[in-house]
Amino acid sequence: MTHRPSLQEMLQKSSYQAYVYSYPHKTAYRSINPPISLEKLWSEENRKALFLYIHIPFCEMRCGFCNLFTTVKTDSDFVTQYINTVRRQANRVKSALGDATFARFAIGGGTPTQLPLHGLEAILDIAEETMEAKLQDIPISVEMSPETVDINKLTLLRDRGVDRASIGVQSFIDAEVLAIHRRQSASQVDTALTLMREAGFPTINIDLMYGLPGQTVDSWLQSIRAALRFQPEEIYLYPLYVRPLTGLGKSDREWDDSRIACYREGRSLLLSEGYTQVSMRMFRANHAPEASRPVYCCQADGMVGLGCGARSYTDSLHYSCHYAVSDQEVRHILEAFINTPDEAFDSANYGFQLDAEDRRRRYILLSLLSDEGLNQVNYCDRFGTDAFIDFPELSELIQLNLASLNNHTLVLTQAGIERSDTIGSWLFSDKVRQLMQAYNLK
Ligand SMILES: C[S@@+](CC[C@H](N)C(=O)[O-])C[C@H]1O[C@@H](n2cnc3c(N)ncnc32)[C@H](O)[C@@H]1O
Numbered sequence: 001m002t003h004r005p006s007l008q009e010m011l012q013k014s015s016y017q018a019y020v021y022s023y024p025h026k027t028a029y030r031s032i033n034p035p036i037s038l039e040k041l042w043s044e045e046n047r048k049a050l051f052l053y054i055h056i057p058f059c060e061m062r063c064g065f066c067n068l069f070t071t072v073k074t075d076s077d078f079v080t081q082y083i084n085t086v087r088r089q090a091n092r093v094k095s096a097l098g099d100a101t102f103a104r105f106a107i108g109g110g111t112p113t114q115l116p117l118h119g120l121e122a123i124l125d126i127a128e129e130t131m132e133a134k135l136q137d138i139p140i141s142v143e144m145s146p147e148t149v150d151i152n153k154l155t156l157l158r159d160r161g162v163d164r165a166s167i168g169v170q171s172f173i174d175a176e177v178l179a180i181h182r183r184q185s186a187s188q189v190d191t192a193l194t195l196m197r198e199a200g201f202p203t204i205n206i207d208l209m210y211g212l213p214g215q216t217v218d219s220w221l222q223s224i225r226a227a228l229r230f231q232p233e234e235i236y237l238y239p240l241y242v243r244p245l246t247g248l249g250k251s252d253r254e255w256d257d258s259r260i261a262c263y264r265e266g267r268s269l270l271l272s273e274g275y276t277q278v279s280m281r282m283f284r285a286n287h288a289p290e291a292s293r294p295v296y297c298c299q300a301d302g303m304v305g306l307g308c309g310a311r312s313y314t315d316s317l318h319y320s321c322h323y324a325v326s327d328q329e330v331r332h333i334l335e336a337f338i339n340t341p342d343e344a345f346d347s348a349n350y351g352f353q354l355d356a357e358d359r360r361r362r363y364i365l366l367s368l369l370s371d372e373g374l375n376q377v378n379y380c381d382r383f384g385t386d387a388f389i390d391f392p393e394l395s396e397l398i399q400l401n402l403a404s405l406n407n408h409t410l411v412l413t414q415a416g417i418e419r420s421d422t423i424g425s426w427l428f429s430d431k432v433r434q435l436m437q438a439y440n441l442k
Pocket residue numbers: 059065066067068108109110111143144145146166167168169170207208209238239240241242243
């Protein structure tokens with residue numbers, strides 16, 4: 001059996017082990033043989049409040065740090081074929097789902113606004129007509145980048161019911177932007193944000209990154225202040241991660257220290273400006289509309305992903321297309337997606353089956369890493385057991401002052417929140433760790 005490191009051992013290495021935005025990570029996914037019928041799989045699920053996600057794997061540039069599933073190959077024939085394939089997939093998936101209601105919808109990427117206007121329209125039509133999502137009644141979020149935003153696209157999105165526009169800015173300092181191989185200029189960013197405001201999105205989110213080459217705490221705070229000029233309802237502060245096969249350098253202790261310093265100062269500034277911290281990365285303005293808070297509950301409800309790069313979740317199975325980061329592999333996977341015969345969309349052939357332990361671990365991870373915290377009573381209602389008996393190591397968090405237990409809810413302390421990325425990785429099961437370690441990044 002491999003040694004399972006203690007939390008303290010992991011913290012000694014780094015506070016930045018991995019961004020755990022879902023569990024398990026795609027590098028723990030493997031081929032499923034024989035494939036699992038979607039009709040059968042979804043018939044066992046509650047389909048009353050699903051999350052619909054459509055992935056657009058196209059970008060105008062490949063940023064030096066990015067390991068998302070995306071390509072810069074965006075010639076119009078290829079993009080048209082991609083959209084047609086998403087429509088074919090949607091038809092089969094909708095038949096498999098039968099009677100299903102969507103409580104939320106998101107278009108992510110990559111960069112959805114890299115699509116031409118008619119392409120964006122086609123994606124919205126797929127959601128509304130093929131998947132029968134009630135776009136005017138549910139929260140809808142779309143990711144965008146500064147150079148791909150224009151008034152026609154924003155007006156279309158707003159007219160079709162999109163209420164959250166999320167823009168990746170990363171930094172307002174031109175030299176920092178250049179160092180991560182992004183193309184946007186400060187004036188483009190200002191124009192994009194002004195247009196987004198004018199288009200009337202109730203929620204605007206700005207993504208910023210710290211730990212960038214050449215960035216100092218002062219220049220970081222300058223970027224946050226520049227973002228605050230637009231009074232965004234949400235701000236995400238992402239620590240830079242550099243992983244294999246992305247274009248930047250390596251991490252070291254000094255880098256950890258500078259990321260922690262940026263995090264602390266950035267957090268203080270946002271709190272002093274009336275933002276509430278929802279998780280290590282997410283801050284919500286007190287003026288954010290109540291309606292923008294999710295109806296969909298990631299703990300209980302399923303996700304239906306369409307497009308190459310999207311994941312789908314049921315309680316027992318997470319599945320997707322194959323995963324890669326290098327441009328060549330991403331293209332192979334995209335070409336295979338476009339050539340997929342209709343009937344192959346009826347089943348899941350790549351993913352991860354969650355056993356009783358991993359379902360519990362996922363529940364703990366998702367609740368503990370947000371301000372909601374891990375409620376023992378809710379956990380017991382869901383699994384019929386006590387979280388501290390299932391996972392006695394949770395009490396280590398309390399001993400290390402990284403979490404406290406109030407009203408049966410385990411909530412991370414300030415020290416815990418800033419170490420979320422290590423606490424998350426520490427909670428992975430042995431099975432997930434081994435699969436992730438054995439995965440050959442392509
Ligand atoms: C899909 S992108 C946002 C939209 C658009 N593609 C863009 O970049 O402007 C999601 C966000 O994840 C964050 N991100 C991506 N890769 C990252 C990495 N290696 N380290 C830290 N943050 C990262 C960035 O802040 C980025 O804005």
